[in-house]
Amino acid sequence: MIRVLHVHDDPEQLRYMKLLLEAREWDIKVESVNSPAEVPIRLLSGTFDAVLSGYWIPEINEIELGVAMRWVKDIPFILYRGRGEVAKGTLRRGADDIVSKEVDPGHEALADKLVEAVNRNRENRRREVSLNVFRALNLGSDLQSSLGDTLRIVQEDMGINAGGIRLQEGEDYPYFVFDGFHDEHILLENELCVTDVEGHLMRDDGGNPVLDCMCGNILRGRFDPYKPFFTEGGSFWTNSAAELLASTTVEDKLVRTRNTCQGEGYESAALIPIRDEGETIGLLQMNDRRPGCFDEETIRFLEGLGKIIGDSLGRVNRGREALEELELIRETLRSAPIPSLIIDPDDMLILGASYSAAQMTGIPLEELRGTPCYEALKGYESVCEDYGEECPLMQMLERRGRTSTTVAPRAGGERFIEASASPIRGPDGAIELVYLMIREDSGPSGAL
Missing domain, CATH: 3.30.450.20 (PAS domain)
Incomplete structure (x- = not known):
């Protein structure tokens, strides 16, 4: 889905453009504002992929708006103009592209430009994020700082409120790094192992500790790819936790959830397995209080990052094992x-x-x-x-x-x-x- 913020001073134009762009197969969702001053504020509070301006802005020109919005979020800025309405230098200094209203049908040309600009921006941004994650994982002074930097890079790019990375420690999977969660959340959610009334670990038929909640599902590989909130890659995601809880049963979710995240107001959530050579060794978690933060393409991108993290952790673990083996050889050799x-x-x-x-x-x-x-x-x-x-x-x-x-x-x-x-x-x-x-x-x- 492509989420567009449309700014125009004419309410009729706002309604008309929303109707046209959302009615076809482009998978575009339009939200509208009638003042350019609202654009930076809405960009801070929403998850938009592009800004569309369709008129001469009285309070601020397009160049100033384009520069101002990029201080908040670097996304495409498209102008929809009649002949002779484009300010000199706008394309060079402010807008990414200009679509003429004289093109017939103009809204189809506009939709094509929006899709093209957003896809190009996403590809470039994700390539940069992947490269920055790779650098963080390979150049960090230690594992804690490497994964902390990795989490920060992903959160900042997506504008996500809270995130964490769980790694195996003993038989549980506590948070190894986290950011944005309250201390109470970490206290309640850090441990996933289920215990009986006497405090003993409960185990499944294979002898593995039972892991609680949706995080436990992903870490144990319990998922149904035919359910809309699971993926074929074994991830979980939702854009409305409240709606999910209201419309699903324990059988649907394959586990009785604690609902701590939803109780804290997180509506959007994504849980991505971190794997090394096919074995799940951890989990990448993204939570946001705003609904609608994710789509299928974003989840696939996060799954790719999960693979990068898993490969790096695998190399670290194998390197540690190799060093231990080498030290044993050295002791024998001396x-x-x-x-x-x-x-x-x-x-x-x-x-x-x-x-x-x-x-x-x-x-x-x-x-x-x-x-x-x-x-x-x-x-x-x-x-x-x-x-x-x-x-x-x-x-x-x-x-x-x-x-x-x-x-x-x-x-x-x-x-x-x-x-x-x-x-x-x-x-x-x-x-x-x-x-x-x-x-x-x-x-x-x-x-x-």
């Missing part, structure tokens, strides 16, 4: 009697080493971690290929065997070694790390 190294094949950095490897290279153990292998073993300032030598490590991985080469460590000068490399693969089968074992070699016969 006491290995044979000089051993863990190397990142992407940048050739040593991530872990044994004390015996530190002795062999003459580099303290803590300093050895983070040193490129070509520097520690060869004394090179850059990769081996820069010195006309093929990388022994890569050759070993390709041959799945051993190789002999010379090394020039800080301790003892040049010597011959025999080395063997084993790949450490990730869940997708790709080589993530290399385990290198080194032995002294007696001679240069097999040296590279």
Whole structure:
């Protein structure tokens, strides 16, 4: 749906244009004001996609109105004019487009321009929001600030009163970040797990804790895509919580809702699953006291953001698990009697080493971690290929065997070694790390 705010001083023109634009297949909803001074105020209180002006504004010209409204909300500003009624410079400085009343039928040309301008604006804005969310998730100093910035970006773009992101903690899904909700709301709604009279968690047939309310539906994947308030992607949304409660049963909603949000006056609500590799790991929540804040296209966009958030959280979790696994390998590696190294094949950095490897290279153990292998073993300032030598490590991985080469460590000068490399693969089968074992070699016969 496209929501248009129409400003005109003639009540008949306001009624006529509303009738024409809402009567066809464009899915346009028109609200009217007869004073340009009302436009910024209505933009603050409503969810509009474009502003339409159809006359010479007596109190303020179109350039000033276009500039003023964009201080409030950056949406298309379209003029509907007769011949010779367009102020010089209006299109360049104020309006996005001008439609002539002489075009027959003029209202169809106007509707086409509105749809085109709004779709273009939505596409550009959502591309920018997605990029800003991606940056927030990847450049934040910690997860709390990253998700807090993400929530702020989405709320500011949509003009939504309140929002939150729930993430799993133990067996529940409390708010990890939130903004706009009163403290009482967080106190009442933070926990979703249902308990019995003795305070014990109630569990479903699969042994999972029962999660309450509509948030529990989305987190547990309980939804009916044939119901208008659910989507095929497993989201929930409504533009009128009061109407939904009055027209549905517990069976329709698949759960007995607490109705806290509706009791606090939130009419528009959207609950979007956050998934990583098909598993729901959290939920994005958007609430607003104004009705009519969402449409199907907006919900699809939010579902796309939910996927971006889920992918990022998945990488963070997998990275944390990888670090824990790496630390375990490091602890085991330190006491290995044979000089051993863990190397990142992407940048050739040593991530872990044994004390015996530190002795062999003459580099303290803590300093050895983070040193490129070509520097520690060869004394090179850059990769081996820069010195006309093929990388022994890569050759070993390709041959799945051993190789002999010379090394020039800080301790003892040049010597011959025999080395063997084993790949450490990730869940997708790709080589993530290399385990290198080194032995002294007696001679240069097999040296590279």
